[in-house]
Amino acid sequence: MKTFAIVNQKGGVGKTTTTLNLGYILATQYHMRVLLIDADNQGNTSSVLDAAGGEGGLAWLLQYGAGYYPDLVCHTDVNGLDVLPSGQDLGDLDLECMSGKRQPDFWALKGFITTLTEDDAYDVCIIDCPPYFSLSCLNAIAAADSIIIPTDTDAYSATGMAKVVAQIDKIRSVSPTTRITGCLVTRWAKSEVSDGAVDYLRKESPVHVFETVIRTSTEKVRESTWARQAACQWSPFCNVSKDYREFARELLTLEGMIHHGEV
């Protein structure tokens, strides 16, 4: 099983949108068995997929260890796509750890992923991280094989990439098997500024920048959130959906999970 963590402590850069669309594409187009882990107490991935974020989600796992995983994960309406949900209890857990009431366990998720791998339960796991380095985000980085960093094309995101990478590098120094596969430009729109940002990242980014950029389709993406679907399911031929399919192909090729020419 390959585990991807979608990480950037900058908010609103497309982490959740990337998680949902990549998961949907891998399950439906590539027929992979996919587990999405919602590591954000905002619970956006969980609510889009209609998975309850109450007792028994990621917060439970981070407190009590792996347990019996079929009881923890929720099936979705999409064949092959499961989710380990999160909700406010994950935020409560963070507060307890920060206030010293509870000893944080940075390796609980890694243990869970190891169990899933040993049981051959899924082909791919994708972890949607929150916009800050919470307990769940540190667990995600420690558990991941590969990190993908979505980024917007504003100056703060583009020029801040080196800092984001440096911080992730510090965290993954305790988990040498975790690699950063690359940064993914999201919410791109044809303009001098967006082109300049992509050029800047291709020259200056300390990590690989994916060839595919994800265009902006504000209305389609917004509608898909109300429809509780990935954009690729809601509007398969809009620009965002086409771009995420292209990104999935590029990522799977880069990771050696498919060969050149396969769709």
Ligand SMILES: Nc1ncnc2c1ncn2[C@@H]1O[C@H](COP(=O)(O)OP(=O)(O)OP(=O)(O)O)[C@@H](O)[C@H]1O
């Ligand atoms: N390609 C796109 N085109 C148009 N809108 C988009 C696109 N990608 C994401 N959005 C919108 O931008 C907003 C932020 O996206 P998203 O929630 O995926 O970011 P995030 O990094 O997960 O945010 P957070 O840091 O709060 O978790 C959402 O309203 C989403 O619908």
Ligand SMILES: [Mg+2]
């Ligand atoms: Mg999010």
